[in-house]
Amino acid sequence: VRYQLIPWREGLDTPEEWQALVQHAFQQVYGDAAAQWLYRWSGSGYGGPLLASAIDSELLQEAAALAQEAGLRLASVQPYLMAACNHWRGQIKVGRGAFLLAEPGRVGLACFDERGWSDLVFEPLDGDIATALPAALPRMLLRLQRSPLPLEVYAFAGDGSAVVWPEPQTLRLRPLALPSALAALSAADRAACSMALLGD
Incomplete structure (x- = not known):
């Protein structure tokens, strides 16, 4: 997508x-x-x-x-970013922030303010998500063109990686937890299944 x-x-x-x-x-x-x-x-x-x-x-x-x-019917297809944003919307309390979504092969940063969406940045994500994601966020923040730095970043890694985030001085990071139903799965299976579970 x-x-x-x-x-x-x-x-x-x-x-x-x-x-x-x-x-x-x-x-x-x-x-x-x-x-x-x-x-x-x-x-x-x-x-x-x-x-x-x-x-x-x-x-x-x-x-x-x-x-x-497989004897199934494809009822609907939702873009992962939009489904994830809708899923976590109730936890987003700040007026100016961003939603960071890591999926296999790439990471997206969708910024918003009181008026709605304000900026959107994607970049490839290679290797281990837990290692690559903290390094990717500062680069993506530098690429923002339409909006100031977000006050808070809500971050979700679909494979459940235990990301250790350095706390920036200018914003607050809020990691979002993986649905509990996926905890026992492998990282690859968690990444695939989280897309389906967030589409509610």
Whole structure:
């Protein structure tokens, strides 16, 4: 899944117009291949940017086919970042902060303020998450373009890695706990299953 934070566009009313805006933004970055992707987005209210996601339609079709072969029905597919943010929303008490999500191969930092989403940064995550994640966060904070530093960062590693965070001087880190149902699984299985359990 690919993500973008897309600025508000005055004068758009219909879902088709917003779809065209989102698709155009992704095509500007990824080229003609993005024309075949499926898009979802959530807004921050009038005037606020859209947090948009895109997935290759063929990948989604393959997932549905695999589910059917197993005698299952693919009821819904949610972008991991959006599902995780929704899952933890009740624990987020600060007006200006960020949500840090580590998944296999990459980490994302989604910043927000009182008006909604304000910035979005991704970078590759190689090797052991517990080691790589604390080093990745300062780099990602330096890459923020649209917003000041968050006051608090809510951090979640889907594989349950015991990350030892150095406490920065300018913000507070709030690690989010893995669902207890996953505690007995291996790290690889925890990473895979946490995506499903957070999509409630």
